[in-house]
Amino acid sequence: MRVPKASERIADRLRGQIVRGEILPGGMLPTEKRMVEDLGVSRPTLREAFRILESEGLITVLTGARGGPQVRLPDLSVASRHIGLYLQTRGATLADLLEARAEFGAICVRLLAERCTREGLEELTACVREQYRVWEAGVDTGADFARWVSLTGDFHNLIALHCRNKTLEAQSKSLADVLGAHRVVSIQRRADPDAVADTSYIPGVIADYEKLVRLVEAGNAAAAEKHWRAHLYGAAEVVYRNRERDSIISLFD
Structure with a gap:
């Protein structure tokens, strides 16, 4: 067995203190001089x-007279990036990713219908109303269309949040991050990155969202799950109009 390096042991110790809440987000670690003395290690080892820890998103090293390592909450984007890189190196396809999103999403919606609070319903409803507002104002420019797409992402995140299962929430958001990164690279590869694709499907999407909210409000978990799975597989077919289903997930151009 490989003996951990001194730097790894120190990182393990600090990581444990951070995740246990012994050092709160926004708080500063002790000064470098004090930690070198307390831990009995060299500055290069400590750094x-x-x-x-910085690569894991657990600290940010601030510069300046009052700088130093500041604790931050773990960021899912770090995990999403690693997942995306793993999928890309494994040759995972767009179809593979969208299938996983559909199945995860359907499970989240079933739990959502069983557990959603009044506050959750209000947030979902408000999100759908904002989508309608943006659609009615027009999505003729790339910026307007991007705003509408962002709102669909918000709706999916609300589902993950209010299904009240933290593990499913993390998995769903990570998949959404990977899909979003792949979408950005795909747009950059277009001959005209600012061009707006066909948007005739948008009213149907919003209608599906409205129906889901009604099913969740009624507590009809089975119908909500069936409806959302069908919606997500249908949404995948829209994606395939502009991108090949067998294209490899790509986070880098």
Whole structure:
């Protein structure tokens, strides 16, 4: 077995303190001088430990007279990036990703119908209303269309949040992040990145969202799950109009 390096042991110790809440987000770690003395290690070893934690999104090293390592909450985007890189190196396709999103999403919606609070329903309803507002104002420019797409992402995130299962929420958001990164690269590869694709499907999407909210409000978990799975597979077919289903997931151009 490989013996952990001193920097890894220090990173493990600090990581444990952060995730247990012994050092709160926004708080500063002790000064470098004090930590070198307390831990009995060299500055390069300590800085290597900081780099490990920084790569994990657990600290940010601030510069300046009052700088130093500041604790931050773990960010799902770090995990999403690693998942995306893993999928890309494994040759995962767009169809593979969208299938996973549909199945995860359907499970989240079933739990949503069983557990959603009044506050959750209000947030879902408000999101759909904002989508209608943006659609009615027109999505003729790339910026307007991007705003509408962003709202669909918000709706999916609300589903994940209010299904009240933290593991499913993390998985759903990570998949959404990977899909979003792939979408950005695909747009950049177009001959005209600012061109707006066919948007005739948008009213149908919003109608599906409205129906889902009604099913969730009624507590009809089985119907909500069936409806949302069908919606997500239908949404995948819209995606395939502009991108090949067998295209490899790509986070980098």
